[in-house]
Amino acid sequence: MSWLPALALGGALTFAIRLSFIALLAHVETPPLVRRALRLVPAAVLSAIILPELIVRDGAVDLAPGNPRLVAGAVAAAIAWWTRSVPLTILVGMASLWLLQHFVS
Amino acid sequence: MRVDPPAPTRRREFLSGCRDELPILLGVAPFGMIYGLLALRAGLPAGTAQAMSSVVFAGSAQFIAVQLIRDAAPAAVVVLTIFLVNLRHALYSASVAPYVRHLDRRWKWLLAYLLTDEAYAVAASRYVRDGARPDVSPLRHWYFLGAGVTLWASWQASTAAGLFLGAQIPQRWSLDFTLALTFIALVFPALKDRASAAAAATAGALAVVAFGLPYKLGLVLAALAGMGVGLAVERKRT
Numbered sequence: 001m002s003w004l005p006a007l008a009l010g011g012a013l014t015f016a017i018r019l020s021f022i023a024l025l026a027h028v029e030t031p032p033l034v035r036r037a038l039r040l041v042p043a044a045v046l047s048a049i050i051l052p053e054l055i056v057r058d059g060a061v062d063l064a065p066g067n068p069r070l071v072a073g074a075v076a077a078a079i080a081w082w083t084r085s086v087p088l089t090i091l092v093g094m095a096s097l098w099l100l101q102h103f104v105s
Numbered sequence: 106m107r108v109d110p111p112a113p114t115r116r117r118e119f120l121s122g123c124r125d126e127l128p129i130l131l132g133v134a135p136f137g138m139i140y141g142l143l144a145l146r147a148g149l150p151a152g153t154a155q156a157m158s159s160v161v162f163a164g165s166a167q168f169i170a171v172q173l174i175r176d177a178a179p180a181a182v183v184v185l186t187i188f189l190v191n192l193r194h195a196l197y198s199a200s201v202a203p204y205v206r207h208l209d210r211r212w213k214w215l216l217a218y219l220l221t222d223e224a225y226a227v228a229a230s231r232y233v234r235d236g237a238r239p240d241v242s243p244l245r246h247w248y249f250l251g252a253g254v255t256l257w258a259s260w261q262a263s264t265a266a267g268l269f270l271g272a273q274i275p276q277r278w279s280l281d282f283t284l285a286l287t288f289i290a291l292v293f294p295a296l297k298d299r300a301s302a303a304a305a306a307t308a309g310a311l312a313v314v315a316f317g318l319p320y321k322l323g324l325v326l327a328a329l330a331g332m333g334v335g336l337a338v339e340r341k342r343t
Contacts, residue, residue: 002153003149003153003174003180003183004153004156005180006180006181006183006184007153007156007157007160007161007170007183007187008160009184010160010161010166010170010183010184010187010188011157011160011161011162011187013184013187013188013191014161014162014163014166014187014188014191014194015217015218017188017191017192017194017195017198018191018194018195018197018198018217018218018220019198019213019214019217020195020198020199021195021198021199021202022198022201022202022205022213022216022217023213023217024202025199025202025203025206026202026206026213030202030203033336034199035203036336036339037332037333037335037336038199038200038202038203039233039301040300040301040304040331040332040335040336041196041197041199041200041229041328041332042200042225042226042229042230042232042233042291042292042295043292043295043296043301043302043304043305043308043331043335044304044305044307044308044327044328044329044331044332044335045193045196045197045200045308045324045328046226046288046291046292046305047292047304047305047306047308047309047312047331048308048309048311048312048323048324048327048328048331049222049285049288049312049324050285050288050289050292050309051309051310051312051313052312052313052316053282053284053285054285055313056313056316061313061316069282069285072282073285073286073289076286076289076290077289077293079290080289080290080292080293080294081293081294084290084294085290086125086128086287086290086291087128089286089287089289089290090128090131090283090286090287090290093282093283093286093289094279094282094283094286097279097282098279101277101279
């Protein structure tokens with residue numbers, strides 16, 4: 001059996017989701033409340049992606065200072081706040097992670 | 106003395122979108138290679154695996170689909186899972202909608218196709234940075250396109266690399282962490298007002314609590330709750 005038809009349907013649905021509000025809000029005037037809520041999407045979604053990456057370790061919450069990703073993430077957050085530089089944040093974050101992984105484990 | 110930045114042109118906007126997408130590729134490339142390798146191991150022909158990267162074009166959904174295919178799940182389950190895992194993109198769609206409203210249908214379809222987590226993170230951060238300044242570039246969609254095309258090309262290339270060369274990058278390098286770091290670099294400087302800070306803190310904490318929910322639904326619920334709290338904080342102050 002070929003998986004192509006199923007994957008094509010999955011792709012079409014994915015495209016429909018991504019197009020949904022772009023197409024919809026083109027014809028409807030966005031109410032001010034919705035507009036204010038939508039401004040919060042990047043901060044909310046990206047934080048919801050980031051935090052589990054730092055805190056959930058092997059399927060469990062790990063808030064201990066021995067969690068390398070948590071500490072490296074905190075260092076990276078400080079660098080991001082002060083420098084606003086993506087490459088510098090990645091550089092310092094990865095260097096911290098490697099050092100911590102080397103010494104902690 | 107303040108030097109004005111050069112006037113935006115299509116080319117300049119496009120290239121600056123490409124450039125801002127580059128750091129993310131450190132995390133995306135190994136992810137794409139592992140996907141290619143897992144797809145082969147799951148028994149998918151190389152052509153189908155490569156086609157999935159352009160037809161579905163969504164990393165997490167492709168990983169989960171490949172696992173299901175390996176376990177001989179029914180096709181309907183694979184389709185439904187892809188749909189559920191990608192539901193979060195509806196939030197991205199709503200979020201960028203006001204900024205692409207003036208574009209013609211061709212542009213809307215193209216940008217919607219390119220609306221992945223990674224392209225959204227870069228494009229939306231640009232919109233947040235621009236804020237309400239009056240001299241916003243009318244060619245910002247070229248920036249979005251540059252970010253999206255860069256990600257698309259690297260996803261196709263890294264899938265092919267995984268299919269034909271295997272995943273050569275040792276896991277102990279932890280390159281997947283560069284994705285979280287890029288998002289940190291994009292989000293943190295933008296948390297200047299109390300509403301976004303409250304939205305970020307709430308969404309982040311709830312995403313950790315709801316981590317066990319399947320299909321990334323925890324992510325969607327956490328983000329919605331975060332937006333609600335952010336709005337409440339904003340309203341209290343006005």
